[in-house]
Amino acid sequence: MSTRSPSFVATAGLVLVLAALYPAGCLAQVPGIPETIAKPANAPTPRTSDGKPDFSGLWQRPYVPDMSKSNRDQSQIGTPDLPFTEVGLKAWKSYDAANGDYTGSCLPFGLMRSMNSPDPIQIMQSPKYVALLYEQNTWFHVIPIGKQHDKEMRPTWFGDSVGHWDGDTFVVDTVNFNGRTRLDTIGHPHSDALHVIERFTRTDATHIAYEVTIDDPKIFAKPWTNKRTFTLRPDWEIMEYSCEENNKDLYEGHIKPPPR
């Protein structure tokens, strides 16, 4: 689990603004959301008291088990053939999920596999922090705003993230990964040199345009980018998800633990 800052709890408490229900009379149908609770799709982007776009809320995201492919609400920009280096292609071709997919042991998914997971995320926001609460395995990741990377921090599953505003877009820069995760369910590789750049833009009341660029010179010859759309789900609440409570796959030996 990513524990970027003990300020998380205070931050979360300050910005705990769960999306409210809206009267049915002023609503337009938003795909995937019951008509009786959705905001009009063209309603303006909500803002916080300091004038920044407010990303607070519970967001449904496209599940992306394979980042090289495009589908509804997910676009791999450019060719689906990822620009592997020789080392990267070898790592990809030799991957066998049956030989110890680390997520089967409930080890942390890491940043990208968490961002690619299908379960919703709760976003909480204050002037100093943005917190992403992943329903997947009840993990969280806190992004300080306006700080520099901490070069003394040991490498971690989710990496070291810092955020800044580029106009109305919130940009997250993450480095210092431990290299033990995969980018997606299908198992695209990355190394400890992974550098992830994410751009969050709340385009209207109910959508976030999400863009992520994967930069890993050991594995990929050049950076590549996915673009996605997140949809607000005011009719949902985030739920607990314990990966460990009944992981029969592992406990009964149907799935292998990962190599150490």
Added chain:
Amino acid sequence: MRVKHAVLVAGIGLLAASLPLIAHHSFAAEFDSAKTVTLQGVVTKLDWMNPHIWVYLDSKDDSGAVAHWQCEGAPPNALTRQGWSKDSLKVGDQVTIDGFRAKDGTNTCNARLVKLPNGKSVFAGSAEDGGPNKRPPAQ
């Protein structure tokens, strides 16, 4: 033991399955997409727990011999949002499960479709986890 290694058959009266579901692990880490299985039997237990629900099933073959099976489905969180509840399957229910066998050869399966006593087939599996995407057709 009534185990049909056959092409999966989509049920009738299907519930819409509009949400993407996932295993917490890759399908290929545990299951064999080439080994389909159809199980008809009686529910003996239901684990309505993360990271997957598990349905336990007693399935009889033509001679009457009983085999004990266990089949994993999607996480209860996702199934709840899809309209399932912990009462959707009850001990004693007669069901048919279409799924895929575990690679280790035990009586373990990954459930894709569950045909309920009322004749409805519901998607219970972990689609888009890298495994075969066997889902009911959209209504």
